[in-house]
Amino acid sequence: MDSITQATLGATLAGAVAGKTLGRSALLTGALLGTLPDLDVVIDYGTAVANFTQHRGFSHSLLILAPLSLLIAWGLWRWKPVISYRRWLALVALILITHPLLDAFTTYGTQLFWPFGTPVAINSIFIIDPLYTLPLLAGCLAFLVRPPARTALSLALGLSTLYLGWTLVAQQIITDRVQPALARAGLEQPALMVQPMPFNTLLWRATAITDDTRVEIVTGFLDRTPELSLEYFSRNPVLRARVADLPEARRLEWFTRGFLHYEQAGQQIIATDIRLGIPGAHPFTFTLANLSDQGLAPIPSGRLDRPAINPDALPLLWARLTGELPVLCLATLAPPAQGHTC
Incomplete structure (x- = not known):
């Protein structure tokens, strides 16, 4: 946190x-x-x-x-x-x-x-979640005003713990919701990660990966329709195989449990942790190697600058959380064109 x-x-x-x-x-x-x-x-x-x-x-x-x-x-x-x-x-x-x-x-x-x-x-709570933190802040404020405020502190700890428990329940509900849709799409047993979207536990993101495909689903408790939108992203198993023996690539695979996206940017192979952030705004992307006519040349890893967040997307994220916007494409952070899917 x-x-x-x-x-x-x-x-x-x-x-x-x-x-x-x-x-x-x-x-x-x-x-x-x-x-x-x-x-x-x-x-x-x-x-x-x-x-x-x-x-x-x-x-x-x-x-x-x-x-x-x-x-x-x-x-x-x-x-x-x-x-x-x-x-x-x-x-x-x-x-x-x-x-x-x-x-x-x-x-x-x-x-x-x-x-x-x-x-x-x-994966059940976002790294910043006001609903977890606010009861604790309120308990500390009560203590500062009138110590020892045992009742306020106990209530604060109880509420924050209950909220943490709710995140586990909500995560399981969403997992049960998305698994049938993934099975119908032919992904019977993919590696699956279910986590809340930023700052809340009402809107969730499910990420399923196979060797060559990644599927993203955004769904929430305020959705007005039970239909789920599956958004497909291609993976690059060839690039992954090329760097598979590099110690830093292996370290990343271990740390992220394989939730990585590889691509070639100019002469460099880069790897992005797709667990954190959202497509187009993943904060952790690393350079791993250079490609040239002589082949693959490992380099000490560097981290690319964090992508800027488009402020115009914030109202869309809010509309998706409340259910007013039924589908939000993660690749563009925009709703799909009428009559189209993500």
Whole structure:
């Protein structure tokens, strides 16, 4: 999740655990601890792909954060022994462990068990979701006005947790909705990712991939028709095969679970993470190799500039969310021409 949400969650947890004794300083302590795992963004691992795939790595590993909690709690207890070591440990461990667990509900990928296993990405909540964050902010505000505000903090944590649970229910409903349409289209068991569109859990995007085809479906709870529009994108298995042995291509495949689009731009082969953003506005595209008459030449990966978001598309996205616009083509971020499909 975004840094504001993680800091607010940390502050809320700290206020609930030790706010009565620590007072308003509990919120600052919790907010700082809540942002601690994300400080790995300042580390330069040498290439764009390395920086992308190492983020949410060791600093988000439960195998690292659990023993680190013991050490940080001991230091805080020595610094301010007004609460017991056990209470400090509860405060620190709750904040540090809930941070990566919450991140795991997003699409980016969180290496909960680094250095073992694959990234965990449940995909049920967008990285910024006001409906998750606002109850926590309200609880912190109540605490600042009138500490210790235990009821307000408990209510805030309860509401945000219930909302997180709702994202899982909504995701399953949408999954059950799109799977029959994919089967009718001949995609019986594709790799499937179902995630919310930005900032909400009412409008969802389902992405199914095979070796040579990608299908996108946008559907929501406010749709006025049960019909689903399937939008097809070609993949490029030939380019994928050409870079398959490159270490950074393999790393990207591992991190994204294969949800990549390869293309040739001039003399370069580039790979785009199609999980994040939407077609035409995917934020993570990487250069992997140069093509020349001599063949394929690997290069240290670089990241291309993030595409600008067309502000004219925002009203269309809102209209699609509310169901006023029945179909929105992701390739163009526009409705299809009358009588046509995406």
